Amino acid sequence: DFLHALDEVKPLFGAAEEELSRRILGDIVHYSRHIEDILEEGRLFINQVRKDESSPVLSVALHGPPGSGKTALAASMSMDSGFPFIKLLSPEDMVGYSEMQKVQQIEKTFRDAYKSPLSVIVIDDIEILLDWVPIGPRFSNSVLQALKTLLKKQPPKDRRLLIFATTSQRSVLHQLQLVFNAQIVVPNVNTQEELAHVLRHSGVFSDRDQQQAVTEIQEMTGSTEIGVGIKQILEGIRTAKQDKDVAGRFARIMSQAIADRTAFA
Amino acid sequence: DFLHALDEVKPLFGAAEEELSRRILGDIVHYSRHIEDILEEGRLFINQVRKDESSPVLSVALHGPPGSGKTALAASMSMDSGFPFIKLLSPEDMVGYSEMQKVQQIEKTFRDAYKSPLSVIVIDDIEILLDWVPIGPRFSNSVLQALKTLLKKQPPKDRRLLIFATTSQRSVLHQLQLVFNAQIVVPNVNTQEELAHVLRHSGVFSDRDQQQAVTEIQEMTGSTEIGVGIKQILEGIRTAKQDKDVAGRFARIMSQAIADRTAFA
Amino acid sequence: DFLHALDEVKPLFGAAEEELSRRILGDIVHYSRHIEDILEEGRLFINQVRKDESSPVLSVALHGPPGSGKTALAASMSMDSGFPFIKLLSPEDMVGYSEMQKVQQIEKTFRDAYKSPLSVIVIDDIEILLDWVPIGPRFSNSVLQALKTLLKKQPPKDRRLLIFATTSQRSVLHQLQLVFNAQIVVPNVNTQEELAHVLRHSGVFSDRDQQQAVTEIQEMTGSTEIGVGIKQILEGIRTAKQDKDVAGRFARIMSQAIADRTAFA
Amino acid sequence: DFLHALDEVKPLFGAAEEELSRRILGDIVHYSRHIEDILEEGRLFINQVRKDESSPVLSVALHGPPGSGKTALAASMSMDSGFPFIKLLSPEDMVGYSEMQKVQQIEKTFRDAYKSPLSVIVIDDIEILLDWVPIGPRFSNSVLQALKTLLKKQPPKDRRLLIFATTSQRSVLHQLQLVFNAQIVVPNVNTQEELAHVLRHSGVFSDRDQQQAVTEIQEMTGSTEIGVGIKQILEGIRTAKQDKDVAGRFARIMSQAIADRTAFA
Amino acid sequence: DFLHALDEVKPLFGAAEEELSRRILGDIVHYSRHIEDILEEGRLFINQVRKDESSPVLSVALHGPPGSGKTALAASMSMDSGFPFIKLLSPEDMVGYSEMQKVQQIEKTFRDAYKSPLSVIVIDDIEILLDWVPIGPRFSNSVLQALKTLLKKQPPKDRRLLIFATTSQRSVLHQLQLVFNAQIVVPNVNTQEELAHVLRHSGVFSDRDQQQAVTEIQEMTGSTEIGVGIKQILEGIRTAKQDKDVAGRFARIMSQAIADRTAFA
Amino acid sequence: DFLHALDEVKPLFGAAEEELSRRILGDIVHYSRHIEDILEEGRLFINQVRKDESSPVLSVALHGPPGSGKTALAASMSMDSGFPFIKLLSPEDMVGYSEMQKVQQIEKTFRDAYKSPLSVIVIDDIEILLDWVPIGPRFSNSVLQALKTLLKKQPPKDRRLLIFATTSQRSVLHQLQLVFNAQIVVPNVNTQEELAHVLRHSGVFSDRDQQQAVTEIQEMTGSTEIGVGIKQILEGIRTAKQDKDVAGRFARIMSQAIADRTAFA
Ligand SMILES: Nc1ncnc2c1ncn2[C@@H]1O[C@H](COP(=O)(O)OP(=O)(O)OP(=O)(O)O)[C@@H](O)[C@H]1O
Ligand SMILES: Nc1ncnc2c1ncn2[C@@H]1O[C@H](COP(=O)(O)OP(=O)(O)OP(=O)(O)O)[C@@H](O)[C@H]1O
Ligand SMILES: Nc1ncnc2c1ncn2[C@@H]1O[C@H](COP(=O)(O)OP(=O)(O)OP(=O)(O)O)[C@@H](O)[C@H]1O
Ligand SMILES: Nc1ncnc2c1ncn2[C@@H]1O[C@H](COP(=O)(O)OP(=O)(O)OP(=O)(O)O)[C@@H](O)[C@H]1O
Ligand SMILES: Nc1ncnc2c1ncn2[C@@H]1O[C@H](COP(=O)(O)OP(=O)(O)OP(=O)(O)O)[C@@H](O)[C@H]1O
Ligand SMILES: Nc1ncnc2c1ncn2[C@@H]1O[C@H](COP(=O)(O)OP(=O)(O)OP(=O)(O)O)[C@@H](O)[C@H]1O
Ligand SMILES: [Mg+2]
Ligand SMILES: [Mg+2]
Ligand SMILES: [Mg+2]
Ligand SMILES: [Mg+2]
Ligand SMILES: [Mg+2]
Ligand SMILES: [Mg+2]
Structure with a gap:
């Protein structure tokens, strides 16, 4: 039982559940059949990490226009996984951090995740975490290189990790050569x-x-x-x-x- | 009663009222019907924050040419809100601050606002706060990323926050991808x-x-x-x-x- | 009486008078009627600050080619004001200062000026103060943002401040969006x-x-x-x-x- | 006997073997005859270093598209060498390091290698080690210059060193003028x-x-x-x-x- | 008598004379009539500073191609002045200085010069002092701004200062807007x-x-x-x-x- | 006798001889008559420094394609000089040094050389010493300016210094305006x-x-x-x-x- 498991790690990892639920103010409106497809695909990746020991780490990028619901969907899928470790990595919690402090916070979150047999990390607004601005462009290369490495790094034996990352700037990922194992496209309300x-x-x-x-x-x-x-x-x-x-x-x-x-x- | 409420937080938050009134030297001349429209729209946002608990944070940008009256109008609307916490975030009070000190000051102001059930923050001359110069262009990415995050961040439970920001360089907001929930255009004296x-x-x-x-x-x-x-x-x-x-x-x-x-x- | 008033603040503000007179080696030669026009316009601004309490701060840029007499004219007009606080802010006194030390020196000068009911600050060679070089271009953004803010900042109640700034690079002001309330053009000897x-x-x-x-x-x-x-x-x-x-x-x-x-x- | 020799240096050099084996999850599938060619060429270089005292240092770059198997092949060839010192230099172990810390780590690894008569160093993902990003481009010049120098540096007398480096960005090596003695191309699954x-x-x-x-x-x-x-x-x-x-x-x-x-x- | 005067300041200012003579290895060959013209013009500026109290500071740039004899000529003219304070400011004596240390050394030299009624400062290889490189271009803006200011600064009462500066890159002076009161062109051996x-x-x-x-x-x-x-x-x-x-x-x-x-x- | 003289300074200057010999692994193969010409020209410069007291400092650049034998030839010529002080300045010995540490090391080497009546300094791979990369381009301006100055600086009385510098990037010298008294071209094996x-x-x-x-x-x-x-x-x-x-x-x-x-x- 997930809630039970989460309770166990709470003293260590903080109120991950509450944080994530706050991202799902109100509910998920199923205004189009794409919404169900997205949730279904999320379940596929969750199962792969849970069942296949050759996939100890799997990274999935959710991208779509601003306000299309990426964070809510990522939060919702993570909650549904029932994994004992669920953690949100959000720029909101790092206002005023130096580049190095960010890298340390990110690295620590991964280290914490490696302690649980099954973990989900949600990296929200990855372009803000990278201090990305299109003019220049400018960004934090330290954070970028840390993410590049951690997304690829094998967890210790018998540990499995699923990573959801959200961004409204898909091209940023390509420009920065930040590679994910899979991609989910989140659409606008179009019709x-x-x-x-x-x-x-x-x-x-x-x-x-x-x-x-x-x-x-x-x-x-x-x-x-x-x-x-x-x-x-x-x-x-x-x-x-x-x-x-x-x-x-x-x-x-x-x-x-x-x-x-x-x-x- | 607003003045009464303000008195209560004064010891904590300083003479916000006096500061803001100094920005409205003389009065607001209603030289055109746009002035009333602007003030009306301000009241709409104030009501939304006051009444709708699904809008715990709302950000409004006032932009228009230099000297068109943005600061005076933002100050005037904030005073009219009657919210118990009203605070001006102005570059005038941060001369000689390092980027990090600015970020801390900004972050502290938001933290203070989260302590009051209803708050207004006026961010004046946002392009100066960002150390923006068109040549380069140069700007403080630390301040930018902090603002991006804080404008979007959910306040704690039962706290609501309205943000007015003024700028004479609308294009700066777009170039820096600094997004507000709504925009108010302040015109010149034209005819x-x-x-x-x-x-x-x-x-x-x-x-x-x-x-x-x-x-x-x-x-x-x-x-x-x-x-x-x-x-x-x-x-x-x-x-x-x-x-x-x-x-x-x-x-x-x-x-x-x-x-x-x-x-x- | 001005000299008397200056004597009173001398212990606090230093030998402003002597410094300024040294900038007027020899006299002002009235080689053209423009010279008188310039001095006349200076008197207009001095009167506005002295008499109109709605103009607590007024900034005037003197610009013209190198060696056209900007510093001598600004010094001469300031001396004529008879204001009790007259201060020269010159790069000459800040050789080897860091950007932050410059900002502090500038900010302190304004703070000092706010202590006198009527003050003049002469900012000499503003482009050197900004460490401006056309290649790049490079300049001190900290000094720029401090000046932008201080030129606009309202003095405390019952304090009035007139600012003369000299520069031989008018375009710098525009490129850096450094705005003054008024401008005086100083010409070369042309005919x-x-x-x-x-x-x-x-x-x-x-x-x-x-x-x-x-x-x-x-x-x-x-x-x-x-x-x-x-x-x-x-x-x-x-x-x-x-x-x-x-x-x-x-x-x-x-x-x-x-x-x-x-x-x- | 290699495993025996490795045991001897283990206290000094850590569990190099285990680290490297983890890079070969599953086996090497011989899906094409190129795979055997690559392994053969690896053996040639190993022999040259082992037998020819005029080649005390030899550097080999493995490059090919992302995920083509470079790391697994480099690890496999190193393990096959039977050299007493085998060490993996990977960005994974340097997350959050400053440029200087990276340089020191790299330099130390080479110094350690010089203590063994025969050594292999695998430098994995050399472009990440260099903090390379194509926009800019940006990279760590300190790490680059250290690598340039160390790849060329003669080990002390009677010490021989073979270096395998992997990268998915061959052009980076050329742009940065990072020269290797030999190159091995690793292909995609193409047919x-x-x-x-x-x-x-x-x-x-x-x-x-x-x-x-x-x-x-x-x-x-x-x-x-x-x-x-x-x-x-x-x-x-x-x-x-x-x-x-x-x-x-x-x-x-x-x-x-x-x-x-x-x-x- | 000059040598006598120099002796007096020696304890304070060091072996200026010896340093300068070392720059005139061998003699000045009068291979063309331009050489005499240059020396004559030098005498003119020396006299102006010596005799005219309205010219308390005068700066002269010697520019010409590499190796054309600028340093030797500047040294020779300075020695001929017979001024009691003669000082060479050369990059040779500042190898390894930080920008700020250079600025301090330069500023100190001017301060020392202000202690003597009549002084000459020779600034050798001004483009090296500025850390100038044409690619970029790069240069030390701190040193530049210090020089700009000091070349223009009025010495204290009854102090006069003549500055000779050498450079093989005249265009650098223009690009950096480093202005001298006069210029002397030193030619190559041409015919x-x-x-x-x-x-x-x-x-x-x-x-x-x-x-x-x-x-x-x-x-x-x-x-x-x-x-x-x-x-x-x-x-x-x-x-x-x-x-x-x-x-x-x-x-x-x-x-x-x-x-x-x-x-x- | 050279070896004898070297022995005398060994305690001070370290095993210069051994270092240099290691650069001449194997012998110099006279595969073309250019090799003898190069060695001959080297002897000419050595004689000039030894015999002509008007040439107290002489700098010679050896440039040619990568691996063409520049270092071996420079080492060989230095050893042949028989000068009592011979020192190799190589990036290999400065891995992980900061720019300032490099400058200090370089400056110290020159200072040491000035202690011997006749000295040779070999600066190997000058473009790596400068941290040069063609993208940007980037390089260490501190090291550049130090070299510019030291190559030109007069040694103390009765001290003579010959400098050989190697580089595979001749154009770098020109771009950086790093001037040598003479140049020797080292060719590839061409026919x-x-x-x-x-x-x-x-x-x-x-x-x-x-x-x-x-x-x-x-x-x-x-x-x-x-x-x-x-x-x-x-x-x-x-x-x-x-x-x-x-x-x-x-x-x-x-x-x-x-x-x-x-x-x-
Ligand atoms: N089908 C849906 N998918 C996602 N969110 C939905 C859906 N239906 C309703 N919502 C609500 O819409 C909002 C979506 O906001 P959310 O912050 O997730 O968007 P976002 O794409 O992450 O925005 P941003 O680009 O600003 O980060 C949430 O409040 C969520 O409860
Ligand atoms: N209708 C009006 N709207 C705004 N300000 C008015 C109006 N009528 C009079 N004023 C006065 O005009 C002045 C407007 O100045 P204000 O500083 O608000 O302009 P601003 O647009 O913020 O300028 P800046 O671009 O320099 O920041 C104030 O003194 C205000 O009292
Ligand atoms: N009509 C005049 N206006 C200004 N200066 C005059 C006039 N007549 C004579 N002078 C003298 O001319 C000199 C002008 O020098 P000043 O330093 O003021 O020029 P500037 O424009 O500030 O130069 P810079 O561009 O170098 O700062 C002073 O010595 C001043 O006494
Ligand atoms: N013939 C093969 N060559 C290489 N790897 C193989 C081969 N057959 C199977 N594999 C497996 O394929 C995977 C190759 O992954 P590896 O990390 O080595 O690729 P890579 O090119 O280094 O990737 P990246 O570009 O992300 O660094 C390993 O798990 C390896 O066990
Ligand atoms: N007519 C002359 N003018 C200048 N120098 C001469 C003349 N005749 C002979 N010399 C000698 O020529 C040399 C000129 O070298 P000097 O260092 O002055 O040139 P420079 O232009 O300063 O060179 P660089 O551009 O490298 O700084 C000196 O040794 C000097 O003694
Ligand atoms: N005629 C020759 N000239 C130079 N080196 C020779 C010659 N004949 C044989 N050699 C050998 O060739 C090698 C040349 O290598 P060396 O390091 O000197 O080249 P390099 O041009 O300095 O290379 P790099 O550009 O990598 O610095 C040495 O091992 C040297 O012993
Ligand atoms: Mg989101
Ligand atoms: Mg305003
Ligand atoms: Mg002036
Ligand atoms: Mg790999
Ligand atoms: Mg010279
Ligand atoms: Mg070499």
Whole structure:
């Protein structure tokens, strides 16, 4: 039993579970069949690490546009693994760290993971962990080389490790030659049907409001394509809720988001 | 009651109120209907943070040309929120800080904010905080990565945080991939009508002086467009007041400002 | 009375007066009406700071070619202000300082100024203070960001501050986005009339010598344009004085100076 | 006898043997005649160092695409040498080291090797040891210069040293002018026959599954060329094993791998 | 009397005289009338500093190709000044200094000079002092800014300072905006007549040898132009002296030197 | 007598002789008349320093392709000088040194040399000493400036110093403006005759083997040109010796070497 196992390591590894659940505010909305495919693929990798002793380390990159749900999905899959060691490596916990302190923190997390027979490490926002900026570009080469090495390093005997890493900048991985064993693509909410699914699920929109919003967005943007992340859509719903004209405000916010994406793509 | 609440945190957080009021020297002149729209939108975000527990953190960027009134507007909206914790993060208070000291100051401010149920942080002149210079370009990557992370970080349970950030260099945000949940555009004083409104409101110009100034500017620049920030206009009025020929001097100063803007745009 | 007031702060602020007078070796030659215009404009800004409490801080950049007299004019205007605190911030006093030591020195000077109700700070050779070199370009970003912030920072209540800054590289200010409230342009000695005025005033040239020099320069350069700074002209007069053929030597030196300027413009 | 000799130095040099064997998880599959050629060439160099006293130091670079088996082959050849000192220099053991610490570690390994009459040093992933990133490019010049020097340096009298270095970035060696005495090229699994050999050897695929997989890959990629490293193929087999449709899943994984390689080549 | 005066400051300033004389190994050969012109111009600047109290600081750059005799000429002119303080600032005495140590040494030398009523500072090889390399280009900005400031700085009351600086890279001064009050150009040995003058003066060549050498050079290079520095010519004479065929060897060395100059110009 | 003199300084300067001899493993094969010319020219410079007191310092660069024999020739010439102080400055002895430690080591070596009336310093692999890499390019400016200065610096009275420096990257010297008094070019083994000379001298090849090897190389490369350094040829002979088919293996190795050189030239 996973929760039981986690309790056992808690004194050593901290409240990994609570941290990860906080990343899944609300639930995972199954607005498209891709969501189930992604979760299924996650289970495949979990089984490989659990059962095949020739795969003692396996690294999987989740990439997709900003706010598409990468962190929530990675957290969800890790929780489902039931592995006794689950740990989130996030830039949020390293604000103000020097490059070397980051490397040490990362290295320590891997060392901790090697103590458990089965472990998952979630590396969130890997491009921020790397201090990546496209101008220059600049990044922390120390962190990069540490990750390159650790993603490839064999754990000690009888230890197995699964690594999920999220990034909204797939090209960064290629430019930096940071190689993963497998890749999972997380999509935006792309069609009007998918958007409608999310709106319905929110409970904020009446059927008419929902239809009006979708129609107005199409009028404002002159297109039926959406292409916005689930996170931004949920945020937009919450802002619009404060306005008397919920549907109109939501349409304006979404159109702005769509226009911005187009302008800076 | 806001002032009361602020008093309570004062011992901890310092004279936030006084600092912020000093940014609103004189009042907010409603020289155009955009000003009211901006203040209205500010109220919307304040309400969202206050009422919706699914939006525990919300970040809003105010951008517009130099001197267009960004700081005054951000200060004004924060004061209106009535939130118990209001704090200004300004480069003025970090002259001579190392990159790391800045990061620590920023991080501390967020940690302080997480102690109050409802908080506003105003990050003023975000491009100066980032030590941004267009040649290179150069900037502090440590500060950037800290901001990226903190703007996104979930506050602890039952804590909500609204962040206003001002910048006169919108493109900097895009180049540095510094993402906000929402954006507010602050305009220049653009038309002769808007300028006339400001001049009238200043109490320095007679009706004839005002008309003469506007006319002379049009003659000197060969255009009816103004495109100068409210701050520079108010400063120009104060310089012109020292001259015997108030209207003429003001027209010369403004024409110079308009020419400079055009030359270096 | 200014001298009296200065005496009072002397123990605290050092011999500002003496330092500044040393920058005005000899007098200000009124070789053109622009000189009076510049001094007049200086008086305007001094009055604005003295009288208008809505202008607690005002920054003025003096820019012009090397040796055009910027430092002498800034020093002269500051002395004329009669403000109780007058301070020169010059790279000469910071040779061998680290970037951080410079920032601290600058910041301390502003802090000192805030202690006096009315203050003038002269920042001399701002591009050297910034360690600016056009190749790269390189410069001290710490000093730049400190200046950006301090030029904009509101002094404490009831304190007013006027800042004069000199530079021979106006474009540097624009490239570095270092913004001043106002700008004063200091010209070269440009016409033969202006040059003749300076030669006459020097007392070194007989009427014939003066005419001969001007004529020879025109012959050597093939132009009536001079375009050399007052400082270099005065230096040239002093070198020529050592030669038996004063006029001829002066003409050769000036022609060389004019040719050099053209070659490297 | 090699194992005996190794035992003797163990207290000094650590469990080199165990480390190296861990790099040969599973065995070396002879899927093509190139494999035997490579091992043969290795024996030639081993003999030269063993027998010719005019070759006291010899450096051999193994290069080939990622996952082509370089590390396993270098480890295998070193173990076969029977030399009393065998040591692996790997970035895995230097995570978080500063440049200088790396240089010291490398230098110490060479110094240790000089104590044994016959030694092999395997330098694994030399481009990671150099902190190489193609953007910039960036790399550790200290490590580079140390390697340049040590690869060339004469051991003390009566000491002989063979160096194997692996890299997946041959061009890096040329760009950095890092010269080896000899080069061994390690190929990908390139033909359908070679792939079939590996699948058969895995024991996971029935004859029909194997044929189906090869056929489907050809259909998906539209080509008979494979061009994937043995390591990735073995990993793919292990993932596919978790799926009910082993052949189909394997084909999809391989096609993806082939497509990725093409896209980023 | 100069030597007497120098003796007085010796305990403080060290054996300036000896150092400088060592730079004038052998004598100054007057192989062309330019040499006398240069020395004459030097005397002019010495007089200006000695006599005109409005010129308390004067900086003169000697520039010319490598080995053209800049250092010897600067040393010679300084010795002729008879000023009580004469000091050589040379990179030779700062090998291994950090940038800051160099700045301190330079600053100290100026401070020492300010203690004497009349001083000369010779700054030798200013581009090496600046750590200048054309690739990059790289240079020490700290040293540059210190020199910029010190060349311009007014000495204390009743102190006068003359600065000679040598460089073989005039363009460096312009690129770095390092401004001098005056410039002296030092030429190469350019004509066959000048070369013959030097050969005759050396006492090594018979009349026939001298003629033969000049003729052979012309044949080998296909030109009557020489364009080599006096220093390299004197060195060539000394090498050729070791050969039995003095004239032939000298011709080969010179032709090589001329070819090299052309190839890398 | 040289050996006697060396013995005298040994306690101070270490086993210079042994170090240098180790660089001349085996002998100098006179495979072409250029070898004698080079040694002759070396004797010329040695005599100049020994006999002419106006040449107290003389620097000679030996440059040629990798492995062409520069180090062996420099060592050989130094040993032949019979000077009492002979010292090798090699990157091999400075692995892991910081830039400053290198500068100090270099500077100390020169200081030591100044203690002996006649000295030779061999600076081996000057581009590695400079940490030179063509990408960037990067190099140690501290070491560069130290060398620039020391190569030019006059030794104390009655001290003479000859410097030999080796490099396989002549262009580096020019790019870095590192100037020597003279240059010696060391060639590759270029013709079939020269190669045959080396093979015969090795004693490994029968007459038929030798002819076969030369013929096969010509067939494989399609050219009679060799263009490989003596060092690589000797190494190739030693590897081929391990194979049963000596001539064939040698031909393959050489053809590969020739092809590599062409590919990366
Ligand atoms: N199908 C879904 N997949 C992922 N997240 C979902 C889904 N449905 C709802 N959500 C919610 O949407 C939000 C997705 O935010 P999340 O932080 O995971 O996105 P992200 O891609 O990691 O964003 P970022 O690019 O900013 O890191 C979460 O609050 C999550 O609960
Ligand atoms: N409608 C208005 N909006 C904003 N400021 C106004 C308005 N009317 C008057 N003001 C005054 O104009 C000034 C605006 O200055 P403020 O510093 O806010 O501009 P800014 O855009 O932040 O400038 P900067 O780009 O230099 O940071 C303030 O003094 C404010 O009191
Ligand atoms: N009209 C004038 N304006 C300015 N300076 C004058 C004038 N007439 C004479 N002078 C003298 O000319 C000199 C001008 O030198 P100053 O150092 O002020 O020039 P600068 O422009 O600051 O030079 P730099 O570009 O080198 O800093 C001073 O000695 C000053 O006394
Ligand atoms: N013929 C073979 N050659 C090499 N390795 C083989 C061979 N057959 C099977 N293998 C196995 O394939 C794997 C090759 O992985 P290895 O780490 O050596 O590749 P690599 O080229 O070093 O990878 P990387 O580029 O990631 O460093 C090992 O597990 C090894 O046991
Ligand atoms: N007319 C002359 N002018 C200068 N030097 C001369 C002259 N005649 C002979 N010499 C001798 O020539 C040599 C010139 O060398 P010096 O070091 O001064 O040249 P340099 O231009 O400073 O060289 P570098 O560019 O290497 O610094 C000295 O030894 C000097 O004695
Ligand atoms: N004529 C020769 N000249 C030089 N070296 C020779 C000659 N004949 C035989 N040799 C041998 O060839 C080898 C030359 O190697 P050496 O290290 O001197 O070359 P190098 O040019 O310095 O190489 P690198 O470019 O790697 O520094 C030495 O072992 C030397 O004994
Ligand atoms: Mg995320
Ligand atoms: Mg502002
Ligand atoms: Mg000045
Ligand atoms: Mg490997
Ligand atoms: Mg010199
Ligand atoms: Mg060598």
